[in-house]
Amino acid sequence: MTAETVWTIKRLLDWTVEYFAKNDSIQPRLDAEILLAEALGCQRIELYTRFDEEVAAEPRGKFRDWVKRRAEGVPVAYLVGHREFFSLEFDVNEHVLIPRPETEHLVTTVLDLIAEHFAEQPVRIVDVGTGSGCIAISIAKHCDKAAVDAVDISDKALELARTNADKHGVSERVRFVLSDLLQEVERPESVNIVVSNPPYVGTKEANDLPIDVRDHEPHVALFANDQDGVVLSENLMRQMVELQCGQFLVLESSPMIIERLAEFAQANGFADVTIRKDFGGLQRWIVARRQS
């Protein structure tokens, strides 16, 4: 960028898209637009109506810094500090996983279970590994009678999840619990549904993860600390049976291990175990009824 260049919105975008593309970015245009809109404090769509506007020095400086960090692999959501999930905006930071679109299926499944089985009564949900709180808060936001325990082993994640609950006005119905899986959940036998997107990347897959993910998202949110990535999911199911916690389980996992987890569920106290597919046709989450 030379001193004489007039940096209009269009020019900045074109330059950045080309720069990101050279850095093997998967979605150069989208990344560039999100960052520039955030730097300008406007909606992405507005960029197109303001193409010829010159960008002032301050937002341009902020944008330039973000572009550099994005090219180094920092995810866009961490740079701008938020991500949309289930049509709600969640604050995110380096202590939490960035919510993924496929996880929205868990929210829909829980809301369907509530409508089908708990329509006439209050319902208690536990979200294990809440991270940003995206699942717990989306459920509470869409179901007035749901009380949700949002559990995490990371106090930093819980801190952010609390902020998100305040932001969406559901703090009174979401309780935050620092716990290893269900260990510290009070009155586990009164829980109706356990929902979880636990860490499920096996240590043997660590090198296959995209660098953005492996080097920037918290390892406590990614890795289950066993070779195959099943240990936390299996422990969660064992605890549900031991503590008589939850009539239903809704569990996200990797398409690579989901059949193994479904068989584990079937053999260890669950019935009506079904594997569901995401929009991409991948086997992505399990719904099961606890039997014993």
Ligand SMILES: C[S@@+](CC[C@H](N)C(=O)[O-])C[C@H]1O[C@@H](n2cnc3c(N)ncnc32)[C@H](O)[C@@H]1O
């Ligand atoms: C894959 S992230 C999911 C975050 C969020 N629920 C989502 O879907 O975006 C997994 C979360 O589980 C938490 N976690 C890891 N081990 C845990 C454990 N033993 N007990 C409770 N939470 C745990 C991590 O801190 C992380 O926030």
